[in-house]
Amino acid sequence: MEISFRDLMTVFHGMGFGALFMLAFSAALAELYRMSAPGAPSIPSAREHNLLLFYLSIMVILAWGAVLSGAYIVYPWYRAAVPPGVTDLADYPKFLLTSNPKTSAWHSLGMEWKEHVAWLAPIAMTMVAYVFAKYGPALARQKEIRTAVIGFAVVAFVATGVAGAFGAFLNKYAPVRGGAMIEIIAGEQEGE
Amino acid sequence: MEISFRDLMTVFHGMGFGALFMLAFSAALAELYRMSAPGAPSIPSAREHNLLLFYLSIMVILAWGAVLSGAYIVYPWYRAAVPPGVTDLADYPKFLLTSNPKTSAWHSLGMEWKEHVAWLAPIAMTMVAYVFAKYGPALARQKEIRTAVIGFAVVAFVATGVAGAFGAFLNKYAPVRGGAMIEIIAGEQEGE
Amino acid sequence: MIMANIKPIRPDEIPNGPGAAAILAAGIGCAAMGIFALAGDAFASLNHFFTFYAPTGALSGVWTSAVIVWLVAWFVLSRRWAPKNVEMTKVLSVSFALLAVGVLLTFPPVMDLIQGR
Amino acid sequence: MIMANIKPIRPDEIPNGPGAAAILAAGIGCAAMGIFALAGDAFASLNHFFTFYAPTGALSGVWTSAVIVWLVAWFVLSRRWAPKNVEMTKVLSVSFALLAVGVLLTFPPVMDLIQGR
Numbered sequence: 001m002e003i004s005f006r007d008l009m010t011v012f013h014g015m016g017f018g019a020l021f022m023l024a025f026s027a028a029l030a031e032l033y034r035m036s037a038p039g040a041p042s043i044p045s046a047r048e049h050n051l052l053l054f055y056l057s058i059m060v061i062l063a064w065g066a067v068l069s070g071a072y073i074v075y076p077w078y079r080a081a082v083p084p085g086v087t088d089l090a091d092y093p094k095f096l097l098t099s100n101p102k103t104s105a106w107h108s109l110g111m112e113w114k115e116h117v118a119w120l121a122p123i124a125m126t127m128v129a130y131v132f133a134k135y136g137p138a139l140a141r142q143k144e145i146r147t148a149v150i151g152f153a154v155v156a157f158v159a160t161g162v163a164g165a166f167g168a169f170l171n172k173y174a175p176v177r178g179g180a181m182i183e184i185i186a187g188e189q190e191g192e
Numbered sequence: 193m194e195i196s197f198r199d200l201m202t203v204f205h206g207m208g209f210g211a212l213f214m215l216a217f218s219a220a221l222a223e224l225y226r227m228s229a230p231g232a233p234s235i236p237s238a239r240e241h242n243l244l245l246f247y248l249s250i251m252v253i254l255a256w257g258a259v260l261s262g263a264y265i266v267y268p269w270y271r272a273a274v275p276p277g278v279t280d281l282a283d284y285p286k287f288l289l290t291s292n293p294k295t296s297a298w299h300s301l302g303m304e305w306k307e308h309v310a311w312l313a314p315i316a317m318t319m320v321a322y323v324f325a326k327y328g329p330a331l332a333r334q335k336e337i338r339t340a341v342i343g344f345a346v347v348a349f350v351a352t353g354v355a356g357a358f359g360a361f362l363n364k365y366a367p368v369r370g371g372a373m374i375e376i377i378a379g380e381q382e383g384e
Numbered sequence: 385m386i387m388a389n390i391k392p393i394r395p396d397e398i399p400n401g402p403g404a405a406a407i408l409a410a411g412i413g414c415a416a417m418g419i420f421a422l423a424g425d426a427f428a429s430l431n432h433f434f435t436f437y438a439p440t441g442a443l444s445g446v447w448t449s450a451v452i453v454w455l456v457a458w459f460v461l462s463r464r465w466a467p468k469n470v471e472m473t474k475v476l477s478v479s480f481a482l483l484a485v486g487v488l489l490t491f492p493p494v495m496d497l498i499q500g501r
Numbered sequence: 502m503i504m505a506n507i508k509p510i511r512p513d514e515i516p517n518g519p520g521a522a523a524i525l526a527a528g529i530g531c532a533a534m535g536i537f538a539l540a541g542d543a544f545a546s547l548n549h550f551f552t553f554y555a556p557t558g559a560l561s562g563v564w565t566s567a568v569i570v571w572l573v574a575w576f577v578l579s580r581r582w583a584p585k586n587v588e589m590t591k592v593l594s595v596s597f598a599l600l601a602v603g604v605l606l607t608f609p610p611v612m613d614l615i616q617g618r
Contacts, residue, residue: 001296002294015357025218026216026219027221030219031219071557071561071564072557075556080556103193104193110193112542113607113609115560116535116563117604117608120531120603123534123567123571124600131520134519138515142517142520144590145521145589148520152524168207171360171364172199172363184297263440263443263444264439267440271441308446309487309491312490315410315413315450316414316483319406326398330397333397334472337400347487
């Protein structure tokens, strides 16, 4: 069982940042909704407030980590130009996809959508965390601000979902590959 | 952009059931923890209680959906025996992986772990949902039951994470393939 | 059974018996999953026996059997414990121990270790 | 700016200005991301201009520019609105409209439609 360096970086990008960010979402949405609900049965304690703020801050870091690692580590490998004379496109995922009309939309729809829409998530989440830090439970009396916070958070979730789902497909149909092989478990021959 | 029938079923298994189940987890854990916390500042309203119960019930359905679709739809394609005379193993993912010592552990560790441990999740989550339905806010006075509910839920989450992460890797290194091709978007030639 | 019964039930209280039954049964189900997985892997005859549905192989029988064990255990425990308060601390320890068995025995390196591979 | 100011601030209340500034700025940043993405796709010269870091291509300039627009907008709005209450309903409508612009313009079929492809 081994993994290439580029695969490993893709795992950090997609699972370490992206998937963790998405997994954190449902709790963030539920707690934001609840803590700022008008007529909530109780005022959240300072501890609850700080816990959610810490949680949102981690999510902001994960969101920026996901888009930056995507744009500066994985994407350059994905879009690398094919050197003259090379005919095997396996190491050039973008050109592998666009070389065939049956797969080109995975790039022209999937990648082009993903690479741009994903950036809405860190911008939106940074705002969400800032506003929660600033207002906290007082959001219950700021109905419009609360609407904006939840609305932007939902859009960030959906944008990340689009990016993640297409990421999974692209990683299947045209994985980035190459770099040193990293052995996780020494090879074994037996099958079962 | 097209997808094979087997790929599509794998998507239903992995994203439709598995990933949705995982995405739902953080909110379920946070709310279970909070609602049943001893000395919680407020008794959850009946509406809150019913909402979480509904949410947990959906998760139970997703968990069973994920393991059953895995075991009866995707896994048979994964483990299909190679007919005599066939030398191209691309359509026989298990044998493709085990034929090479460098990839065999993806099967012998990844798949063998995933196919068994994943079943802990629906069993555990069914118990969690039942106990929450039965006790609800009274869990705050049943410290041990609460510990068991949260402990089993965390194990279900981790088991699903193992299954999902290896699922993603297996889907990359030895995807199930074949069946009718389903066109999502008509082919186009242009690249950018 | 040693864990059953004991504390009187206050009128406003749901007894802990139904919860204990569900929790212990879930522990039993998880342990059964691990034990059957190991058994199916270790013995060719059991592997054959567990092949309830050929395309899914032994996994079909392993999970079906584990689920049956879980549901039967739940049913039996529920009938015995439903109206009672049981010693929850003991139930909890046993349940988590059984869960740990399930987690460990579904982990291939542990399976292999036990089989001396 | 028409949205700014108005209601008196109660002493126990945080004014809505800082929140409004952050929200509107986020809307502006998202819209900027969409607009720059479209511009970089539509005009070869802009595509070239946006290539701040060659391996990442135009995306590097598109996102950097959008983030700068967002942060500058946030800074400016914060300075103007920090101590005030603003007409939040208007701010909200405009922010969601800008967010919608960002969502639509980052969707390739809409990009293509606008460019008449």
